Amino acid sequence: MTADWLEVWEVAARSLTVAGAATLLAALFSLPLGVWLGSRPRRGGLGAQVLLYAGMGLPPVVVGLVFYLLLSRSGPLGFSGLLFTKAAMVLAEAVLAFPMIAGFTMAGVRARAESVRRLVRGLGGCERQVLATLLWESRRPIVAALAAGFGSAISEVGAATIVGGDIRHHTRVLTTAVVLETRKGDLANAMALGAVLLGVTLVVTAVLVVWGERR
Amino acid sequence: MKRTAFLLVFCSLALAAGSMRLATTTSVNDSGLLDYILPGFTQETGIDVQVIAVGTGQALAIAGRGDADAVLVHAPNLEARFLKEGKGVDHACIAFNNFVIAGPAADPARVAAAPDAVAAMRRIYQTGATFISRGDNSGTYNREQQLWRAAGLDPRGRPWYLESGSGMGATLTLAAEKGAYTLTDLGTYLFVKSKTGLADLFNRPDPLMLNQYSYMVVNPKRFAGLNTAAAYELRAYLLRKDVQRAIGEYLKDRFGQSLFNPLYGRCKEEVKP
Amino acid sequence: MIRARGLLRRYPGFTLALEELAVEPGRFVTVIGPSGAGKSTLLRLLAGLERPDGGTVQLRGRAVFVDQDRTVLERSVLANAAFGLELAGVSRKQATRRVLPWLERVGLADKLALPAPRLSGGERARLGLVRALALEPDVLFLDEPTQALDPGNVALAEELMREAHRAGRTLVLVTHNLYQARRLGEETWFLLGGSLLESGPSAVVFERPRDPRTRAYVAGEMVY
Ligand SMILES: Nc1ncnc2c1ncn2[C@@H]1O[C@H](COP(=O)(O)OP(=O)(O)OP(=O)(O)O)[C@@H](O)[C@H]1O
Numbered sequence A: 001m002t003a004d005w006l007e008v009w010e011v012a013a014r015s016l017t018v019a020g021a022a023t024l025l026a027a028l029f030s031l032p033l034g035v036w037l038g039s040r041p042r043r044g045g046l047g048a049q050v051l052l053y054a055g056m057g058l059p060p061v062v063v064g065l066v067f068y069l070l071l072s073r074s075g076p077l078g079f080s081g082l083l084f085t086k087a088a089m090v091l092a093e094a095v096l097a098f099p100m101i102a103g104f105t106m107a108g109v110r111a112r113a114e115s116v117r118r119l120v121r122g123l124g125g126c127e128r129q130v131l132a133t134l135l136w137e138s139r140r141p142i143v144a145a146l147a148a149g150f151g152s153a154i155s156e157v158g159a160a161t162i163v164g165g166d167i168r169h170h171t172r173v174l175t176t177a178v179v180l181e182t183r184k185g186d187l188a189n190a191m192a193l194g195a196v197l198l199g200v201t202l203v204v205t206a207v208l209v210v211w212g213e214r215r
Numbered sequence B: 001m002k003r004t005a006f007l008l009v010f011c012s013l014a015l016a017a018g019s020m021r022l023a024t025t026t027s028v029n030d031s032g033l034l035d036y037i038l039p040g041f042t043q044e045t046g047i048d049v050q051v052i053a054v055g056t057g058q059a060l061a062i063a064g065r066g067d068a069d070a071v072l073v074h075a076p077n078l079e080a081r082f083l084k085e086g087k088g089v090d091h092a093c094i095a096f097n098n099f100v101i102a103g104p105a106a107d108p109a110r111v112a113a114a115p116d117a118v119a120a121m122r123r124i125y126q127t128g129a130t131f132i133s134r135g136d137n138s139g140t141y142n143r144e145q146q147l148w149r150a151a152g153l154d155p156r157g158r159p160w161y162l163e164s165g166s167g168m169g170a171t172l173t174l175a176a177e178k179g180a181y182t183l184t185d186l187g188t189y190l191f192v193k194s195k196t197g198l199a200d201l202f203n204r205p206d207p208l209m210l211n212q213y214s215y216m217v218v219n220p221k222r223f224a225g226l227n228t229a230a231a232y233e234l235r236a237y238l239l240r241k242d243v244q245r246a247i248g249e250y251l252k253d254r255f256g257q258s259l260f261n262p263l264y265g266r267c268k269e270e271v272k273p
Numbered sequence C: 001m002i003r004a005r006g007l008l009r010r011y012p013g014f015t016l017a018l019e020e021l022a023v024e025p026g027r028f029v030t031v032i033g034p035s036g037a038g039k040s041t042l043l044r045l046l047a048g049l050e051r052p053d054g055g056t057v058q059l060r061g062r063a064v065f066v067d068q069d070r071t072v073l074e075r076s077v078l079a080n081a082a083f084g085l086e087l088a089g090v091s092r093k094q095a096t097r098r099v100l101p102w103l104e105r106v107g108l109a110d111k112l113a114l115p116a117p118r119l120s121g122g123e124r125a126r127l128g129l130v131r132a133l134a135l136e137p138d139v140l141f142l143d144e145p146t147q148a149l150d151p152g153n154v155a156l157a158e159e160l161m162r163e164a165h166r167a168g169r170t171l172v173l174v175t176h177n178l179y180q181a182r183r184l185g186e187e188t189w190f191l192l193g194g195s196l197l198e199s200g201p202s203a204v205v206f207e208r209p210r211d212p213r214t215r216a217y218v219a220g221e222m223v224y
């Protein structure tokens, strides 16, 4: 029993680190993009907006399959040996979180872009200061964006299974463990793991929100 | 330059761990057999076996792209093709059990009274009793298709013929919900029996109901970077007398019968490329 | 000093076009005209916040612009007041020391830690004014800073503007309060439909305007 719970915590911790790393990796690129797109006049960003919003609907299994084919030994990046590792899961889930974070950030920044730009420029600030102020002023929508990105990464199972392989002690995360227990017909275990997954998501989101509400 | 260094770190991590990847079927993994026998192997050799449990079709596809070092599967015809295509070498039969036709205890198609497996399938077809197929490319699905072919019947498109598209455990649960028949491996059936209440209506020796598990090493000539040495070590370990005996003992106490009967490398059904 | 020549700005359904404009250093200019006349647009162009489609604007000295929307940042009142100084690279400690007297003058000293978005409309207007004045700029562009303020605070805001004027700053004030425009302005511009209809010493514009439409407008009649 204790060993079982030890393994649950191991899997939960892995879920947290994989989804967290994916969110950070995605944020590294999508936050600047979202702020930049949101701060530009609407007309120019329309195509990007369509792409990002459509990207939020990217099917995880398809993303997983693409990464599988890329990282497979028979694929172009096979030499990296990344298939069936946590790193591969982080990459695939970062791609899934990217449009979420960029899209929500863009929408949040856009709501304040015009008035903040006028304020900063009106007080003699430069364009770089406009962007920095916008970034800070949009922290609530950005927190929402990060929470959505993290939520999509940690709750995702299609890509995690295909590129991770659900290898015990290596790439098993909460979602793939739920699939495994369901497959075995152990629905009580599956539910318990699902509850842990919800708990982890809840705690992380709470931390993000509290952090974003700080003055 | 920098990126190559970054990727190299990952490579060396994967190799330095002294690990190999085994692509296998859900029925082997989910029964707990691998968790039962692999720790001994790791202790002896220091090799960590990373198990990827998927359907037999997918396991062979993964191995066929060089993404696993060995496979443990149960679909002789697919195994033969895998060998013939030069993707696998050194096929070895590890264990067997039998497939079971499970269904509602009331048995409307009177499967229990059928003289053999093909006749049992024919009875289901003729009564139009609901039948749930895995509908994937698993070993079990493969066997089901073989049975229909042997009976000269094609159930596809019939209103009573449903495809679940999910694993064996989930399919059995679904069959119980719908009061339907399904073909299952013995192991998974025994595991979920108490939860589903399905009866094993056809569970008798029959050459067409043989469920044989085999091990193959992925052809090292086709892919660079495989851990073939470890794959051969695992092959030797699985065929060792004491390990084979242990396989035969696995969960025998709990179910009153062997879940996996050792084959000591001697196939019951021949697998020829 | 502000100088504009051949200024042109086009929006869908609106065009602002001006021949020539000049403001000598230290002058106090008031801008009047009906809603939609282009006052804010002109102010943004002069302050360099928007590029004209034609013509040139010359602006000498450090200018600050206070917008009509009373934008505040999602930070404390104190941080908002110090924001301009912070943009200029003044340390937070220094900036706080410099804005505190200003906040006291406009009666916001007891709300330093309050998030600025919770301020009332009038309080925001005072905050915007203080944020600009604390920078001690050469030129102040003010877009309706006393709109919807109570009489006491209008008097306070006018006193602050007068002080800035006495300190030698140049002011361009847009207002719908004709009495205020008259009271404060040394010079008044009347805008209508995107054109500068009349400009000159405030006394002249209000008492002896050349254009009949200006006369009607300053008399409180509707002009469109
Ligand atoms: N960015 C813009 N895009 C399109 N039209 C604009 C834009 N900014 C202003 N306009 C239009 O230009 C005209 C002049 O606007 P402006 O804000 O300069 O008027 P105003 O004189 O300041 O009015 P008010 O007294 O109501 O503030 C209006 O018809 C307005 O709709």
Ligand SMILES: [Mg+2]
Residues within 6 Å of the ligand: C039, C040, C041, C068, C143
């Ligand atoms: Mg205006």
